[in-house]
Amino acid sequence: MSKPTTAFAVDLTDPWPCREADDDASLVQALALVEVAFAEVEASYRNAVETITVALGREHIETMLFQRRLDDLLAAQGRR
16 A cells, blocks of 8 residues: 555654644644545545456446546536
């Protein structure tokens, strides 16, 4: 697994990064952790879509539904 990355300057190796920070720093650190978590979930979901596509075929309804959900997510994030 690759090292988590984030657009925020935060130490992601600290298990409790928000314990002794001011409110603004805590918010930035929390957002950074969420960003990393979303990236990991997206990677897992992409792998699942790929596996389903191989197993069921590109034209299967379940494959199309999973791909549509991924497309909708990317569109909501402005990445598609």
